[in-house]
Amino acid sequence: MTLLMQEVLGGLVLGSIYSLVAMGLTLVYGVMEIPNFAHGHLYMLGAYITWFLLVSAHFGYWPATLAAAVVLSGIGALLEWVVFRPLRNAPQVHAMIASVGVMLFLEALAQWLWGPDFQRMPTPYGRVLNAGPFTVSEQQLVVIAAAIVCMSLLYLFLKHTPLGMAIEAVAQNRTGARLVGIRTHRISLITFGLSAALASIAASLIAPIHLIFPAMGTMVIMKAFAIIVIGGMGSIPGAIAGGYILALAESIGGAYVSTNYQDVIAFALLALILFLRPSGLFTKGV
Amino acid sequence: MRLRWSFRRLAWMLALLAGLLAPLAVGNPYYLQVLTLGLIWAIGVYGLNIVLGFTGQLSLGHAGFFGIGAYTVGLLTLRVGLSFWVALLAAVVLTMIAGWLVGWICLRTRGHAFAIFTMAVGVIINLLIDKWDSLTNGQVGLVNIPAPNAIGPVSFDSAQARYYLVLVFLVLAAYATWAILRSPIGRAMHAVRQSEELAAAIGIPVMRTKRLAFVLSTVFAGVAGALFAGYLGYLGPDVTGVDITFDMLLYLLVGGMGTVAGPLVGALLVGALTQVLQAFQQYQMLIFGPVLVILIRFFPGGLAGIPAGIRRRRERGPNPPPLAAEPIPAAREEV
Numbered sequence: 001m002t003l004l005m006q007e008v009l010g011g012l013v014l015g016s017i018y019s020l021v022a023m024g025l026t027l028v029y030g031v032m033e034i035p036n037f038a039h040g041h042l043y044m045l046g047a048y049i050t051w052f053l054l055v056s057a058h059f060g061y062w063p064a065t066l067a068a069a070v071v072l073s074g075i076g077a078l079l080e081w082v083v084f085r086p087l088r089n090a091p092q093v094h095a096m097i098a099s100v101g102v103m104l105f106l107e108a109l110a111q112w113l114w115g116p117d118f119q120r121m122p123t124p125y126g127r128v129l130n131a132g133p134f135t136v137s138e139q140q141l142v143v144i145a146a147a148i149v150c151m152s153l154l155y156l157f158l159k160h161t162p163l164g165m166a167i168e169a170v171a172q173n174r175t176g177a178r179l180v181g182i183r184t185h186r187i188s189l190i191t192f193g194l195s196a197a198l199a200s201i202a203a204s205l206i207a208p209i210h211l212i213f214p215a216m217g218t219m220v221i222m223k224a225f226a227i228i229v230i231g232g233m234g235s236i237p238g239a240i241a242g243g244y245i246l247a248l249a250e251s252i253g254g255a256y257v258s259t260n261y262q263d264v265i266a267f268a269l270l271a272l273i274l275f276l277r278p279s280g281l282f283t284k285g286v
Numbered sequence: 287m288r289l290r291w292s293f294r295r296l297a298w299m300l301a302l303l304a305g306l307l308a309p310l311a312v313g314n315p316y317y318l319q320v321l322t323l324g325l326i327w328a329i330g331v332y333g334l335n336i337v338l339g340f341t342g343q344l345s346l347g348h349a350g351f352f353g354i355g356a357y358t359v360g361l362l363t364l365r366v367g368l369s370f371w372v373a374l375l376a377a378v379v380l381t382m383i384a385g386w387l388v389g390w391i392c393l394r395t396r397g398h399a400f401a402i403f404t405m406a407v408g409v410i411i412n413l414l415i416d417k418w419d420s421l422t423n424g425q426v427g428l429v430n431i432p433a434p435n436a437i438g439p440v441s442f443d444s445a446q447a448r449y450y451l452v453l454v455f456l457v458l459a460a461y462a463t464w465a466i467l468r469s470p471i472g473r474a475m476h477a478v479r480q481s482e483e484l485a486a487a488i489g490i491p492v493m494r495t496k497r498l499a500f501v502l503s504t505v506f507a508g509v510a511g512a513l514f515a516g517y518l519g520y521l522g523p524d525v526t527g528v529d530i531t532f533d534m535l536l537y538l539l540v541g542g543m544g545t546v547a548g549p550l551v552g553a554l555l556v557g558a559l560t561q562v563l564q565a566f567q568q569y570q571m572l573i574f575g576p577v578l579v580i581l582i583r584f585f586p587g588g589l590a591g592i593p594a595g596i597r598r599r600r601e602r603g604p605n606p607p608p609l610a611a612e613p614i615p616a617a618r619e620e621v
Contacts, residue, residue: 035398083579092397093344094586097539098579100532105575112569218528222409225402233398260417267406267413271391274403278395 002133007255011248013140013209016147019243020202021220022227023154023236024195030171030234031191033092034084037099039199040221041106044214046072046200047207048114051121061124065204069197076196077189084192085185103217110214123208143205150201151240158236167191171234219263226270301550305453309446322449324557325456326514331537331549332459333506338535339544340472341499342479344401346531347388347408351504353415353526355381355511360428360521361421370434374512381508382501389500393493396482408528416523427522434516448517455513456550459506464546466502475499479544536574539581542588551590 025039046068053064083102087095125138158164169177170187178184203216210216227246231238246266254262312318330352337345355377362373392403415422422428434442434451442448466472474495477485486492515521524530533556541552556574563570581588587595 029398033398035402083583086583090582090586091342093338093342093401094582096344096398096401097535097582100535101575101578101582103575104532104536104571104578108569108571108575112572116568222405222528226406229399229402261413264410264413264417267410270406271403271410274395274399274406275391278399 003255004252005134007251008248009136009140011251012244013143013206013247014251015244015247016143017202017206017243018220018223018227018247019240020147020150020198020205022224022231022239022243023151024198025221025224026228026231026234026236026239027167027171027191027198028195029228030236031167032080032084032188034095034099035225035233036195037096037221038079038102038106039195039224040217040219041103041110042072042076042196042217043199043203043220044110044212044217045075045106046196047121047203047212047216048110048119049200050204050207051119051212052114054122065201068204069200072200073193073197077193079196080189080192085188103221107214107217114214116214119212121207121212125208137209139208143209146201146205150198154198154236163190223266226266229270230273302457305456309449315445318445318449320557320561321554322445322452322517323514324554325449325452325550326510326517327534327537327557328550328553329452329456329459329513330507330510331534331541331553332463333503333510334534334538335463335503335543335545335549336466336475336506337499337503339538339542339548340467340475340479341496343393343496343500344404345500345503346401346405346528346535347411348404348503348507348534349526349528349530350408350411351381351385351507352511352514352530353411353523354384355508356515356521356525357415357422357428357511358508359512359515360431363432363516364428364430370432370516371437374509374516377508377512378505381504381511385501385504385508386497388504389497393496393500405528405531408526408531412523412526412528415526422523425523427520428515429520431515431519431521433519442516452513452517455509459509460546460550463549467546471495471498476544536578538588539578540588542590542592543586545588545590545594548588548590552588555589 021039021043025036028034028036028039049068049071050064053059053067054061057064059067079102083098084095087098123139125142128135128137156164158168166177166182167187167190169180169182170184170191174184177187223246227242228234228239230246231240231242246269249269250262250265253265257265308321309318312321330348333351334345334348337343358377358380359370359373362368362376363370368376388404388407392400392407395403416424418424433448436442440447442451466475474485474490477488477490478492478495482492485495511525514525537552537556538549539552540556541550542548560570563573585591585595
């Protein structure tokens with residue numbers, strides 16, 4: 001029972017991160033219809049920038065997290081402007097290939113700037129709390145709470161601000177949104193920035209628990225793709241639910257079946273769901 | 287037209303001659319190995335070309351099928367003791383079956399979902415090969431895979447002989463690509479790439495065409511993998527990773543999607559550049575990543591697409607749509 005509880009806790013922590021990353025991915029997909037293969041590498045870059053600000057510039061943990069998110073939103077917006085906007089009317093495959101190019105570039109860039117070694121991020125929440133046989137680190141609680149705060153803020157932003165509603169409108173129908181005077185290019189730019197910022201926050205949150213290395217985004221992005229396909233591409237509630245479902249399946253499956261095949265679970269689940277329901281489990285709608 | 291046709295034939299003849307003479311000119315065994323591996327990758331890229339270049343479906347599980355071919359040969363020759371040729375045949379049959387099954391499932395989805403689905407399949411194959419220690423030796427990989435058995439008096443013990451073996455398969459792959467491109471099936475694939483709805487409307491069996499393209503692409507990948515195992519003599523799970531698929535995508539894009547020369551040009555050129563940048567190896571993607579972005583934006587037809595682009599510009603006036611960039615009518619908007 002303790003083992004199960006411990007695995008559920010681990011699953012919730014991982015699920016918080018998966019959900020944040022998948023939300024950004026699905027947001028960009030909903031608005032621009034681009035599966036951004038570089039999204040995981042924006043996550044990686046967020047982790048490195050946070051780490052750099054903490055260790056070399058002596059920022060506090062939260063200022064570093066926020067500053068990294070701001071930097072990443074700038075990088076995301078730049079990518080939309082330079083790479084993806086010119087490909088808007090090209091065949092779908094072209095934007096996907098361009099995002100693969102961005103991904104390869106970012107990984108090499110991180111390796112060049114910071115080397116291939118693993119880095120550990122310091123955290124002010126390093127203590128471990130014990131409750132009987134049950135152990136939990138402060139950072140794990142911080143991850144879960146911060147993810148909930150981010151999701152709530154994103155919900156309020158999308159549902160109750162004019163800008164957020166404009167994003168939703170573009171996701172629902174780009175041409176229609178243009179017709180009523182929404183500047184779709186600007187919305188794409190903002191969406192890309194927002195999505196990169198979400199990835200960066202997720203990375204800053206989990207980095208003190210996991211390690212930082214140039215390829216850290218690869219597995220995360222594939223998991224995030226699995227999640228948004230499971231949740232229905234473009235659906236934010238789907239991304240949140242999918243993130244927690246996948247993480248819980250992984251950590252519980254890893255504990256009771258085999259840690260060796262933990263990563264296979266995600267993709268087997270994805271293949272199964274696509275086989276049964278090619279359009280995803282949840283219906284579309286941001 | 288007549289003149290241009292013979293010019294093209296001449297270029298191919300010269301390329302073949304260069305291919306035949308290369309081992310004599312290349313004294314250094316290391317460079318011969320680089321060249322041979324370049325040709326093996328080119329065979330795999332010919333497969334990607336059929337599914338992506340001809341049919342317009344981005345399959346990101348390609349390295350997985352390369353791995354199935356390679357491990358089939360590795361395991362059958364090493365563990366069962368079969369001859370390389372029987373193992374090669376088995377690799378072809380197995381990748382065909384795997385490709386048919388995966389294609390049957392994956393092609394139910396379209397566009398983005400198809401790319402993501404095939405990527406997941408590639409990751410599953412990679413993880414299985416990596417983790418299934420008892421079968422594949424996991425991270426350690428397979429070593430001492432025997433070289434292809436002699437056919438009569440022709441033995442494949444020397445690196446030169448194995449180079450010629452690879453060359454034969456490369457010529458077959460290029461010829462098959464050319465034959466497919468000219469056949470009604472090739473034209474059906476082209477129609478599917480431009481618009482599935484339109485293709486269906488004029489009576490092309492869209493699903494069957496896509497499935498055929500996918501299976502053909504996996505068979506090419508399987509043959510390339512089989513040759514890889516027979517040539518190098520060792521194998522690791524890394525060769526089935528998604529990174530390898532992305533490398534092949536880079537070769538195809540540089541060379542030119544949907545052309546006969548593209549995969550060969552791309553694999554050799556990028557391979558050569560990689561050798562030049564060797565000191566820079568860890569960071570070569572700092573260059574190739576942006577190259578990929580720039581190519582897809584400005585030259586989606588790649589290097590091999592440039593002559594066709596110029597010719598069309600001359601015939602039709604300035605700014606025609608590049609070969610691989612014809613917009614899909616159904617999904618366009620924005621003024």
